[in-house]
Amino acid sequence: MSQRTLAGVLAVPLVLALWLAALLVPLPYVTYSPGLTVDVLAADDGEPRIEVEGAKTHTDDGTLLLTTVYVTRPERRVNFFGVMEAWFDRDRAVYPYEAVYAPDETRESAEAEAAYEMASSQDTAAAVALRSLGYDVPEVVTVADVAQDMPAAGRLQQGDVIVSVDGTQVDDPTTVGELVDAATPGEPVTFVVERDDVEKKVAVVPATVDGKNRVGVTMGQDFDLPVDVTLNVNPAIGGPSAGLVFALGITDTLTDGSLTGGGTVAGTGTIAGDGAVGPIGGIAQKIAASREQGAGIFLVPAANCAEALGAPAGDMRLVRVESFDDALASVRSWGENHDATLPTCERN
Numbered sequence: 001m002s003q004r005t006l007a008g009v010l011a012v013p014l015v016l017a018l019w020l021a022a023l024l025v026p027l028p029y030v031t032y033s034p035g036l037t038v039d040v041l042a043a044d045d046g047e048p049r050i051e052v053e054g055a056k057t058h059t060d061d062g063t064l065l066l067t068t069v070y071v072t073r074p075e076r077r078v079n080f081f082g083v084m085e086a087w088f089d090r091d092r093a094v095y096p097y098e099a100v101y102a103p104d105e106t107r108e109s110a111e112a113e114a115a116y117e118m119a120s121s122q123d124t125a126a127a128v129a130l131r132s133l134g135y136d137v138p139e140v141v142t143v144a145d146v147a148q149d150m151p152a153a154g155r156l157q158q159g160d161v162i163v164s165v166d167g168t169q170v171d172d173p174t175t176v177g178e179l180v181d182a183a184t185p186g187e188p189v190t191f192v193v194e195r196d197d198v199e200k201k202v203a204v205v206p207a208t209v210d211g212k213n214r215v216g217v218t219m220g221q222d223f224d225l226p227v228d229v230t231l232n233v234n235p236a237i238g239g240p241s242a243g244l245v246f247a248l249g250i251t252d253t254l255t256d257g258s259l260t261g262g263g264t265v266a267g268t269g270t271i272a273g274d275g276a277v278g279p280i281g282g283i284a285q286k287i288a289a290s291r292e293q294g295a296g297i298f299l300v301p302a303a304n305c306a307e308a309l310g311a312p313a314g315d316m317r318l319v320r321v322e323s324f325d326d327a328l329a330s331v332r333s334w335g336e337n338h339d340a341t342l343p344t345c346e347r348n
Helices: 003-024 080-087 107-132 173-182 243-253 283-292 302-308 324-336
Strands: 029-039 050-053 063-071 093-096 139-146 161-165 189-195 198-204 207-209 212-214 217-223 228-231 264-267 297-301 317-321
Touching: 029 080, 029 283, 050 243, 063 243, 063 283, 080 093, 107 217, 107 228, 107 243, 107 324, 139 161, 139 173, 161 173, 173 212, 173 217, 243 264, 243 297, 243 324, 264 283, 264 324, 283 297, 283 302, 297 302, 297 324, 302 317, 317 324
Parallel strands: 063 264, 264 297, 297 317
Antiparallel strands: 029 063, 029 093, 050 228, 139 217, 161 189, 189 198, 207 212
16 A cells, blocks of 8 residues: 555545534524515505504504514534635624623523513603604513522512502612612511502512612613503514514504505614613624615614625615604605605714
8 A cells, every 4th residue: 555545544534524523513693684574564464463442553665573583592503614604604694602692591591581571661662652653652670680699589580560669659760779778687578569460569588789678679771661562473482672673663554554665664672761762783794684675775773884885785774773753754754755865874
């Protein structure tokens, strides 16, 4: 056997081992791919995606797309070939695992957080939309999270509306912490909460942490909606990034005429109670999905504009928005005239 033949024979197992490693060894990366788009103005199996009780609704023959991203799940690492495939695809992206997930994050914890963020974004979107239409929408204080190793565990629940603490009405999340800290150490603190539309009293004895009373809850702000708004969206879709589109869809549903002018509008962005639109992840993948659906404009949170400009948008216009009012004005103008001048994402 010649030296060259021997070298070739010895190299075969090494090559096979390398290929096997590339196939089986997980790499610490996460891939982003274009996800589903969902028309919030349409019906799903005959059921409207936006249902409102207590106010007159209207239809729009246009399309308003909620956009999503497929993200590698926690605890599931991609192999070498998966990373390379995403790296060379102009509509996909690769990020370090630690830039997306915490070290101890699991699929279950990620899904629970995404579901809570989605529910919260829906409530905020409804509040913003109703306020823009002239409704009075009071704010309420809610339990956003309960630490499992603290006194409130098993007593207070995520989603509880805090009515009062030790007899004092509360209307701001910081007030709850102040009232708990002011309580007598070792004595129970009485919370009056609204849970499933029923008021109940819950007594919790605070723990002492760094010299202060703590019960182990994170407080949030929610809204007491004057009309019932239900958003029927696949529960597998989570996170807060659909808030802006939800707010626009609810406004359109409660307004006579077509906000979109019969066209296709797509977008993304978180929504705050004051109408501010915040940045999201996966903007390039959402633009790609919307481009394939033939959207005429894509609403881009101002903070995402620089990243959005690097995504192939085709003929779709990238419209810059900082607030719900910005987005509403732009969609309305475009619906009336597709050639209207709109605030756009531009290179500096």
